[in-house]
Amino acid sequence: MRSLILVLGDQLTPTLTSLAGADPARDRVLMAELWDEAGYVRHHRKKIAFLFSAMRHFAAELRGLGWTVDYVTLDDPDNRGSFTGQLDAAIAQHRPERVVVTEAGEWRVRRMQESWAARFSLPVDILPDERFLCSPASFAAWGAGRKQLRMEYFYRDMRRRTGLLMEGDQPAGGRWNFDAENRKPARADLFMPRPRGVAPDAITREVLALVEARFGDHFGDLEPFWFAVTRADAEAAFAAFVETALPKFGDYQDAMLAGEPFLYHAVIAPYLNCGLLDPLLVCRQVEAAWRAGRVPLNAAEGFIRQIIGWREYVRGIYWLKMPGYERSNFLGHTRKLPGFYWTGETDMACVRAAVTQTREQAYAHHIQRLMITGNFALLAGIDPHELHEWYLAVYADAYEWVELPNTVGMSQFADGGLLASKPYAASGAYIDRMSDYCGGCAYEVKQRTGPRACPFNALYWDFIARHRERIGRNPRMAQMVRTYDKFADAERARIADSAASFLAGL
Ligand code: FAD
Ligand code: DLZ
Ligand code: SF4
Structure with missing residues (x-):
């Protein structure tokens, strides 16, 4: 055999660079469902099922195009658990002249790819990922x-x-x-x-049973499962979106x-x-x-x-x-992620709604991620790295290259303003304006302080007060600092008390 082509779980594209230059008659494709990849954060069960099923369908698509595909399922006795282990086994078995890969999307996996040539004493071609428009x-x-x-x-x-x-x-x-x-x-x-859903076929049902059996302790509802897992169904879902x-x-x-x-x-x-x-x-x-x-x-x-x-x-x-961006913490936040990010059990109706649908669907739309769960974490001073691991685990679309800048940069201002021109911090008034959550909430969105007041309010002003030195030079935040400075001393004390007692109860 000439080339062994390792195709990663987020490379399900027949025109991928690693496949484009290869020859189905002489080269072989390797794909594998791996514990290391399913577990580097504890991914949502729907996300794992989606990816495994999409991978299995893609292997079938490639076989239909004439490729020989070695597909290693999670429960295969020969499964080695990691990209490196699986490649090692495949190289020993097939003795290829070279390994060919398209560059990984995540830094963690890219480093692995770069280690393989020395480790296996074989040429390893790492080709650019041309599915992106800007290298x-x-x-x-x-x-x-x-x-x-x-x-x-x-x-x-x-x-x-x-x-x-x-x-x-x-x-x-x-x-x-x-x-x-x-x-x-x-x-x-x-x-x-509603997004166009697809009923699970036999392959997806088999994957659902596997994920149910092996990932019972991971977050998230496995069913109902309605994601498209083939190119044709994904295209049909997109066409339906364009129309409706x-x-x-x-x-x-x-x-x-x-x-x-x-x-x-x-x-x-x-x-x-x-x-x-x-x-x-x-x-x-x-x-x-x-x-x-x-x-x-x-x-x-x-x-x-x-x-x-x-x-x-x-x-x-x-x-x-990268590397290093994942440890950004410009605002010095260290609080642990509250348990309700996993359970949804909170009296805050907006947070409950965002977390509940995240558990059910492995999906929340952008403003929920940014202005509800992200905004709350920013105001409450949650450790951005813990939050990053949460976002990376819970969404079906989450891969570090896209999730990390959105979390650390856009939502938590943890990179000090490299990505976002100002912190996306907002009080309850913003959430009330853009949603109908507040009408069904145990808290009162118009109250700034006190036990019934919307927690976003006192936390917002407390955030402004705590970080005035770091954010006050930003013209868009300076206005909020000036407003805070006009509050009477007693009001500022009430804000500090309300924020502290809410945070103590987290
Ligand atoms: P739509 O709202 O319909 O937008 C269409 C498409 O635009 C999306 O599918 C996506 O590909 C792209 N897009 C929109 N906003 C962004 C953005 N800010 N960054 C990159 N692409 C964008 N997106 C991910 O794909 N994966 C993630 O892991 C992810 N994590 C996020 C974490 C946080 C804290 C925040 C604030 C945003 C995150 N996003 C992430 C961006 C955005 O929220 C999602 O892309 C979007 O919600 C996906 O839903 P959709 O397909 O219905 O998007
Ligand atoms: C996200 C993910 C998961 C859950 N499982 C696998 C897997 O079993 N096999 C695989 O090849 N890829 C998986 N992935 C996607 C990889 O983590 C992804 O290719 C890297 O994050 C890209 O750098
Ligand atoms: Fe969220 Fe506050 Fe509105 Fe309740 S009142 S839904 S906590 S913004």
Whole structure:
């Protein structure tokens, strides 16, 4: 045999660089369900089932294309538990001339890949991952010499580079960004489309039984299981989103509603991140829907910005700053993650809703992650590394390259403002404006202090007071520091007392 091609669980793309240059007649593919990968954080059971089933379906897709695939299931007696162990066994068995891989998405696995040539005394080709639109080197070149790495400017470059939503060298509609039109709270009586689900087939049912048996002690509900696990079904789910939800995606991007876990979101990050959907094709489809008059520009632009802007940008930051970024803690936060992040058992209706749907669906939309669970952790001073491990475990779309910058940078300001221009800290008033959670809450959102007051309020002002030196120089936070300074001494004391007694009870 000539090449042994190791395909990782988030590389389920037939045009992957490691496969593109290989020959199905002479080369062999290796894929494996591994304890180390399922356990480096204790992933949600739905996430493990999703990935194992998508991997098994992808192995079948490759076999259909003529590849020889060695697929090692979790319960295979020859399973070695890790990428390195499994490669070792496969090399001993097949004696390949070389190993070929596409670069891993996570730093942890990339280091492993780099160790293999010396360890196995074999050439190991590590090829670039061309499913991303901006390579780490190209991102570094974009950032070199800039004082600030602002997403908005990166995004404009990506629009120019891809030609998406461009009219010549100008942005379609005359503006790069239509966010000013995108901040509407949703009403419960709006038509709310549901993501297109798929009933489990025989392969998925087998995986569900395996995960039930082997990962009984992991977080999260395994069923109902409705994720797409094939390329065709992921594409159908995306097409359904474009027809039913995309037109309102922009308008209600920041909204939250009790009992509506998905609103007008696409629920495609699990598919994009493991390779079932292609980011550029997805954006081209959205642009085509806008050009055909089926979706408004604010929706198409808002959506495309998330993918060629935010998604590529956070990956660029990740590779620029790793290793070390995972230990960022600019605000010096050390509190342990409260137990209700796992149980949902809290009187705070907004946190309960976000955690409960996370347990049920391995999904929460962006504003729930940022402004509910993230905001609470920021205000309460939770250790950002503990929070990072939580986000990495609980969402079906979570991989460190995308989760870590979102958690450490965007949500916790733990990188000191490299990624976010200001801390995403907000009191209950913001949550009340953007959601209907507060009406059903045991706390009173309009009260700042006292035992019945919404905890986000005292914690917010206490956060401003505690960090005034670190954040007060930011013009957008200086205003809040000035407001705090105008409170009477007695009110400031009540804020400190309320925050302290709430935190003591966590
Ligand atoms: P939509 O709202 O429909 O957006 C469409 C697509 O845009 C998403 O599928 C995603 O690919 C992309 N996108 C949107 N926002 C971002 C963003 N901030 N960063 C990167 N891509 C984005 N996203 C992940 O894919 N994996 C994660 O592990 C992850 N962890 C996060 C942790 C925190 C604390 C926060 C605040 C955000 C995190 N995000 C993560 C970003 C975002 O919340 C999810 O991409 C989004 O909620 C996925 O749902 P969706 O597919 O319905 O997205
Ligand atoms: C996330 C994950 C899980 C849960 N399980 C596996 C697995 O069993 N086998 C595998 O190849 N990949 C898995 N993955 C994805 C890997 O962790 C992923 O490829 C790396 O995080 C990318 O750097
Ligand atoms: Fe959340 Fe406060 Fe509203 Fe309750 S009152 S739902 S804790 S923001």
